[in-house]
Amino acid sequence: MNTPEITVKDIASKLRISPSTVSRALNGHEDVSPETKDKVMEMARQLNYSPNHAARSLRTHRTRTLGLVVPEISKHFFSNVLSGIQEYASSLNYSIVISQSLESFSMEQNHLQQLVSARADGILISLSNETNHGEHLRKLLDRDIPIVMFDRVLEDLPVSKVVVDDQKASFQAVEYLIKTGCKRIAFIGGLTGLYVSKEREAGYRQALTMHGLPIDEELIIHCNNLNRSPREEVTKLLQRTNKLDAIFCLNDPIAIEVMQVVKEWNLKIPEDISLIGFTNEPTSYYIEPSLTTVSQPAYEMGKTAVSLLIEQLENPKTFQPSTVVLGTRFIIRNTTRKLL
Amino acid sequence: MNTPEITVKDIASKLRISPSTVSRALNGHEDVSPETKDKVMEMARQLNYSPNHAARSLRTHRTRTLGLVVPEISKHFFSNVLSGIQEYASSLNYSIVISQSLESFSMEQNHLQQLVSARADGILISLSNETNHGEHLRKLLDRDIPIVMFDRVLEDLPVSKVVVDDQKASFQAVEYLIKTGCKRIAFIGGLTGLYVSKEREAGYRQALTMHGLPIDEELIIHCNNLNRSPREEVTKLLQRTNKLDAIFCLNDPIAIEVMQVVKEWNLKIPEDISLIGFTNEPTSYYIEPSLTTVSQPAYEMGKTAVSLLIEQLENPKTFQPSTVVLGTRFIIRNTTRKLL
DNA sequence: CTGAAAGCGCTAACAG
DNA sequence: CTGTTAGCGCTTTCAG
Numbered sequence: 001m002n003t004p005e006i007t008v009k010d011i012a013s014k015l016r017i018s019p020s021t022v023s024r025a026l027n028g029h030e031d032v033s034p035e036t037k038d039k040v041m042e043m044a045r046q047l048n049y050s051p052n053h054a055a056r057s058l059r060t061h062r063t064r065t066l067g068l069v070v071p072e073i074s075k076h077f078f079s080n081v082l083s084g085i086q087e088y089a090s091s092l093n094y095s096i097v098i099s100q101s102l103e104s105f106s107m108e109q110n111h112l113q114q115l116v117s118a119r120a121d122g123i124l125i126s127l128s129n130e131t132n133h134g135e136h137l138r139k140l141l142d143r144d145i146p147i148v149m150f151d152r153v154l155e156d157l158p159v160s161k162v163v164v165d166d167q168k169a170s171f172q173a174v175e176y177l178i179k180t181g182c183k184r185i186a187f188i189g190g191l192t193g194l195y196v197s198k199e200r201e202a203g204y205r206q207a208l209t210m211h212g213l214p215i216d217e218e219l220i221i222h223c224n225n226l227n228r229s230p231r232e233e234v235t236k237l238l239q240r241t242n243k244l245d246a247i248f249c250l251n252d253p254i255a256i257e258v259m260q261v262v263k264e265w266n267l268k269i270p271e272d273i274s275l276i277g278f279t280n281e282p283t284s285y286y287i288e289p290s291l292t293t294v295s296q297p298a299y300e301m302g303k304t305a306v307s308l309l310i311e312q313l314e315n316p317k318t319f320q321p322s323t324v325v326l327g328t329r330f331i332i333r334n335t336t337r338k339l340l
Numbered sequence: 341m342n343t344p345e346i347t348v349k350d351i352a353s354k355l356r357i358s359p360s361t362v363s364r365a366l367n368g369h370e371d372v373s374p375e376t377k378d379k380v381m382e383m384a385r386q387l388n389y390s391p392n393h394a395a396r397s398l399r400t401h402r403t404r405t406l407g408l409v410v411p412e413i414s415k416h417f418f419s420n421v422l423s424g425i426q427e428y429a430s431s432l433n434y435s436i437v438i439s440q441s442l443e444s445f446s447m448e449q450n451h452l453q454q455l456v457s458a459r460a461d462g463i464l465i466s467l468s469n470e471t472n473h474g475e476h477l478r479k480l481l482d483r484d485i486p487i488v489m490f491d492r493v494l495e496d497l498p499v500s501k502v503v504v505d506d507q508k509a510s511f512q513a514v515e516y517l518i519k520t521g522c523k524r525i526a527f528i529g530g531l532t533g534l535y536v537s538k539e540r541e542a543g544y545r546q547a548l549t550m551h552g553l554p555i556d557e558e559l560i561i562h563c564n565n566l567n568r569s570p571r572e573e574v575t576k577l578l579q580r581t582n583k584l585d586a587i588f589c590l591n592d593p594i595a596i597e598v599m600q601v602v603k604e605w606n607l608k609i610p611e612d613i614s615l616i617g618f619t620n621e622p623t624s625y626y627i628e629p630s631l632t633t634v635s636q637p638a639y640e641m642g643k644t645a646v647s648l649l650i651e652q653l654e655n656p657k658t659f660q661p662s663t664v665v666l667g668t669r670f671i672i673r674n675t676t677r678k679l680l
Numbered sequence: 681c682t683g684a685a686a687g688c689g690c691t692a693a694c695a696g
Numbered sequence: 697c698t699g700t701t702a703g704c705g706c707t708t709t710c711a712g
Contacts, residue, residue: 018682031682079414099426371697376698399689
């Protein structure tokens with residue numbers, strides 16, 4: 001039963017050479033004769049040798065492990081990012097250790113600490129809702145652990161970032177609403193602290209202003225998921241105003257919830273009220289009417305984030321933090337009116 | 341910049357005690373005086389000590405890391421399983437390293453090998469479509485690496501498993517169709533090799549038989565995603581038969597594709613054709629008409645799978661492989677007719 | 681091109 | 697209750 005571990009020593013003694021030579025052969029060093037190398041490789045295969053990562057890490061101070069912290073893995077967007085991360089990392093022989101902050105700052109901190117202890121070579125992170133500063137991340141930077149942030153980033157941290165131009169995309173979306181004849185346009189956002197919420201609100205404001213429309217603070221709503229649900233907020237909004245042409249939502253789940261309320265009020269979409277979401281969840285395509293939204297390149301974002309991180313790990317000398325802005329796609333479906 | 345690593349030795353020398361005592365204190369051993377323990381803890385905090393996992397693993401032959409292999413992380417079902425796994429594992433201080441087989445047997449093999457090399461304490465796996473035997477898993481068992489399989493399992497492997505009773509759930513679904521007056525019921529499955537596909541087909545056949553309905557092999561269709569899409573298959577089916585009362589689909593994505601075709605043929609759902617899916621994806625709730633389906637407890641499945649694995653890791657003596665069958669929930673929505 | 685020797689940081693006997 | 701010693705499996709000087 002208890003198979004003893006095969007080590008470089010075993011290979012060495014079978015071949016009557018030294019462990020160091022075995023190690024060199026296994027790691028493809030130059031200064032090893034081709035025959036020796038072949039013999040070592042062959043013997044390793046025969047013995048079903050599998051290098052011990054822990055021992056190697058202890059020596060080299062590198063684990064080839066990357067830590068990932070996201071708010072919630074089961075969210076469509078994040079699981080797609082993760083998919084991109086995993087595929088790319090594994091193609092370069094890096095492992096990914098995952099953790100979820102569940103939108104809690106303290107969990108985010110704990111997991112980060114855990115990853116430090118596991119000696120992850122680098123960290124990929126998308127911040128929790130609650131996180132409004134980067135002290136915990138600074139501590140890692142002080143320990144020389146590279147970090148790459150994506151989607152939910154903190155601007156004033158000297159690390160690489162991958163984002164989409166939320167403001168521009170929102171501007172474009174709201175501008176489209178205006179061009180299709182909407183004047184009274186509401187914005188339903190999330191926590192005010194959240195980067196994407198701020199950015200998207202800014203794009204909304206900018207579009208109104210650029211088109212000479214007044215900004216009515218009554219139409220700008222922030223719901224944190226705790227005690228102010230989109231459902232309630234929209235209901236209140238509809239009670240408050242009878243003149244409303246459109247609602248621009250922070251994301252698709254909110255838009256979908258809003259859509260239900262609007263339907264219950266027997267308002268026609270898009271004739272009475274237009275609706276736009278953000279993220280392009282699969283449901284948005286199938287829902288009736290199908291939701292106009294902004295698609296974010298989740299998979300590509302993941303891939304870009306790891307590639308940035310690995311680039312930094314492998315060339316620490318030449319590293320300079322950079323911010324990659326990925327393109328979004330505005331997807332016009334049936335919750336918005338046609339352009340004239 | 342380059343912060344040197346803080347070790348037990350550092351704590352020891354500051355406190356003028358031995359490293360072993362520090363180690364014992366840190367690991368909560370009994371035989372250490374309370375005062376010493378407190379001092380050690382305090383000093384560890386002060387120095388911002390963080391234990392080196394690699395070194396510990398090298399000594400203890402345990403990594404507190406669990407390897408996960410799933411077909412595709414970005415699929416709703418698997419990302420929810422993963423979420424359950426991650427949360428439970430992290431609550432017990434285990435880390436999860438993820439990998440995706442992308443439905444390829446050879447990738448599954450490679451990732452498993454990688455996890456062996458990383459000395460994962462145990463493996464959680466849901467098989468790829470292509471996998472039809474367990475030789476690669478047997479090799480791990482020979483190395484005494486515990487495995488727990490979930491959802492897509494192999495029956496003849498002596499490991500713990502977590503599944504739902506696919507056959508029973510399908511039986512129930514098809515029986516419901518029959519009770520609502522459907523007689524000619526088609527089944528659209530996936531690859532024939534896939535465990536769930538077989539089980540669900542069996543449930544389908546059983547329901548027909550039990551209710552004295554003939555089994556028409558023409559109505560049983562298997563599409564692998566490669567060259568036979570559900571869309572094509574259903575189109576062919578509709579061309580072939582004009583008498584069709586219902587279609588029972590292997591999963592929701594197939595059902596949703598089928599629904600589109602049925603709509604294009606101007607057939608009314610559920611009046612002309614009833615439809616049932618499996619898995620309960622979020623889209624199924626929002627699609628029009630909303631899809632009758634079977635909900636699988638993904639999160640719970642993940643949680644159960646890790647808990648079985650950790651149980652086995654921590655009590656290897658008393659371990660006996662067990663199979664946990666989780667309950668499904670039949671969700672009646674609007675693609676099926678009402679019971680009389 | 682190869683070998684000997686040392687040590688990464690930690691824990692587990694063993695001995696007191 | 698605590699210290700001493702050894703060694704997990706690997707890589708890396710250094711010396712041939």
